[in-house]
Amino acid sequence: MKNVRAILAAIIIYFIFASLSAFAIETVRIQNNKNGVPLGYQLQYLFDENKKLTLEEIRSEKYNEKWNFSNQQILSFGLNEGAVWVRVRLKNYSEKHLKEVLMMPQAGVEILDLYVIKKNNKIIVQKAGTKRPYSARPIQTRSFNTLLDFKPKESMDVYIRAETTGTLQIPLSLWDYAGFLEHEQTINFTSGLFFGAMLIMLLYNLIVYFELKEKTYLYFVIYIAALTTVQLSITNYGFQYLWYNSPWFESKSFTVVVGLLIASASQFVKGFLTTESKLKTALNLCIGLSLIYSFIALFLDFGIAFRLVIPLIFFAGLVGFWTVISIWLYGTRVSKFLVIGWSLFLSGGVLLLLSRLAILESSFLSERGLEIGAVLEILFLSLALVEKIKEADEKRDIAQRHLLNIQQQTTNQLEVRVKDRTSEIESIMKKLESANKKLTTLSAVDGLTQLNNRTYFDGTFEAQWKHALRSKSAIALLLMDIDNFKRINDEWGHLIGDECLKLIADAIKAQVVRETDTVARYGGEEFVVLLPHISIENAKIIAEKIRKNISTLAPEFEGEKLMLTISIGLAMLKPSPTETTHDLIQMADLALYKAKKEGRNRVVVADDSMRKKLEEITKI
Structure with missing residues (x-):
């Protein structure tokens, strides 16, 4: 009888510990993070629908069973009304001090609170988000990044509270400090190429407009400016460099400008339609709805404005694809360029929106598709305009050649810089590879006997x-x-x-x-x-x-x-x-x-x- 009781007691103890471990916080082993390690699958998340939970409450045993394990590389919650808590444990198993950066490259989160809990229960609190000034960020970069200094064998519990009235994604990753700096430099360089190209095309078409007084160019300039502003908002560069002291403008920079983007794009496309049709009526409706929306969005909360813009974007997308198909079937050779460019941009925009709504999993195409599509679209739309004004007078031709030369010189300069930077990076990578090989050998060999250690x-x-x-x-x-x-x-x-x-x-x-x-x-x-x-x-x-x-x-x-x-x-x-x-x-x-x-x-x-x-x- 005693043996039976002992066996039952052992079984009860086993299931108690098994149930506790099932809800234990996930531990991430810090290792080679030079290229960044996504933390999505190691995260746990908890919904705070009433936005009232505190750090002490969500750490208590009462909420242990309410944590969910992530099954996504990038946590996506789509349109979210409440707050979301995320947690992960990071541990340095090595005997060295490690300098790591926790990166969250996601714009649009209105309130973002980070709590780092060390072994002695010391809590480090950092606050950011688009409703707070940019200067509140712990590291002054476009993303929300936090510097973590690990002592040997030290572990830290990281809790993040994210709240937004729009779409919510939490793409957390961990980088060592040197890899983070190199990554940021590369991203800034490629983004600089994008915005530089957009600026060149904007100035080029603005000069052509002043020379020829052709309204199509004015609509195109407004479209490029709006597209650039939207991309500045999405990538957070606008909040970093332009309106860093204005959380109010940050909350309006996307929703208001999207309406202007749709209106200017619709007006621009109308210039390629030669006859009155139902398509022109649809485009006029797009223009009217977009301008009304932009005006109303100035006075609406971001969450309401964002929910209103989604059906507007889908309606504009349907009209855009209708336009693309119509022009492709019945348009001229000039119109073919318009179709290709418009299709590329619409595809990139649709991928980004579906990713933000958590319908598609985030990927390189969904995150960068809008930028790539925008550059290619601007290129093809420029070609379409060039074809349209081939028979214009000599002044237009002179202005075009002059600005194309400027564009070519800038491109050549960028190519030279890219080549120099590539050579420099290759040289650094070779040195790092050689140093890593030496370190690997030294860390595995006993210095006295030359045997394995x-x-x-x-x-x-x-x-x-x-x-x-x-x-x-x-x-x-x-x-x-x-x-x-x-x-x-x-x-x-x-x-x-x-x-x-x-x-x-x-x-x-x-x-x-x-x-x-x-x-x-x-x-x-x-x-x-x-x-x-x-x-x-x-x-x-x-x-x-x-x-x-x-x-x-x-x-x-x-x-x-x-x-x-x-x-x-x-x-x-x-x-x-x-x-x-x-x-x-x-x-x-x-x-x-x-x-x-x-x-x-x-x-x-x-x-x-x-x-x-x-x-x-x-x-x-």
């Missing part, structure tokens, strides 16, 4: 153990200790002791010839040999060879010969799910202890009595 051995042992468990094969371990090594150090000094360690290391290495075997310095005067896929007889032969080889060593120091011997404990296991690498090490250690006790300079194989003793120790 303890850290390398532990990692290899764990991998070989898992392989043996899967393949149901045995694995042998030789644990060796130099006999009377303390006396050698005391009588001859540590320099002689070091020379003896080198000689013995070479003697061990000479007898271990298989590529799958591992030789390492385990610590002090201890050495270890890992022998996977081997019989106990062959393992004992190798151990005896090592022992005999070392016993023949007779190094001479100051005219005297020094006799060296070693004791070896041999243990073998076929791994099972209930055993660990520690069990095999303990068995080999018991065998080594017996070899020492029986007089040293011998090999002792772990037997069943040692295994029983190990089981007794494990139970205790």
Whole structure:
């Protein structure tokens, strides 16, 4: 009866701990983050529909079961009324100080609160969001980035509270500081190329408009300006560099300008239609609705304005595709350029909107498609305008050639800069690769004996153990200790002791010839040999060879010969799910202890009595 009660108690305790671990915060191991590590699948999130939960409340046991595990690379919640809490645990398993950056490259989040909780329960609070001045950000970049300074073995719990009345995405990633700076430099450079190209096209078409007084160019200029402003808002560069002291303007920069973008685009396209039709009526309706929306959006909250703009965008998109198909079927060669450019931009815009609404998963095309489509669209629309005004007077031709030269010079300058920057980056990458190889070698090798070190051995042992468990094969371990090594150090000094360690290391290495075997310095005067896929007889032969080889060593120091011997404990296991690498090490250690006790300079194989003793120790 007592045994039954004990078994029931054990089962109850097991399920209690299993249920607690199911809701434990996910721990992310900090490793090589030079290229950024997405944290999406490691995140947990919790909905705060009433926007009233505090940090203390969501950390309490009451809310443990309400946390959800993420199944997305980038958490997307679509249109969201409440607040969302996100949490993750970051841990530095290394012995080094690490400087990491937590990056969230997402514009449009109105309120963003970050809490970093250290081991001593010290809480670091940082606040940002479009409803707060740009200067409130911890790192002055377009994204919400937080610098985390990890001590060796230190872990931190990160909680983020995000609240917005529009669409909500949380694309968290972790970067080391150097990789973050390089990434930001690359993004800023490519974005600079985009906005530079847009500025050039805007100035070009503005000059042409003043020269020719053609209204189509004016609508095109307004369209480029609106498109650039929308992209400044989406990428957060506008809030960083232009209206950084105006959260109000940041909340209006997207919704209001989108209406102007649709109206100017519709007016521009109308110039390519030669006859009155239902399509022109639809475009006029687009223009009217867009201008009314832009005016109303000035006085509406962002969430309401954003929800109103979604059907307007879809309606404009349908009219745009209708226009594209009509022009393609019945238009001239000039109209073909318009169709291609308009299709590219609409495709990029639709992908971005579907991603923000959490209908499509975020990807490179959804995030960058609008920029790529915009540049290509502007290019093709420019070509369409060039074709339309081919028969214009000489002034237009002169203005075109002049500004095309400016564009070419700027392009050439950008190409030269890109080439120089590429060469510089390649040179830096080669140096970093060489340095990383050296660091990898140094971190795995014992400096004195040039054998593998303890850290390398532990990692290899764990991998070989898992392989043996899967393949149901045995694995042998030789644990060796130099006999009377303390006396050698005391009588001859540590320099002689070091020379003896080198000689013995070479003697061990000479007898271990298989590529799958591992030789390492385990610590002090201890050495270890890992022998996977081997019989106990062959393992004992190798151990005896090592022992005999070392016993023949007779190094001479100051005219005297020094006799060296070693004791070896041999243990073998076929791994099972209930055993660990520690069990095999303990068995080999018991065998080594017996070899020492029986007089040293011998090999002792772990037997069943040692295994029983190990089981007794494990139970205790």
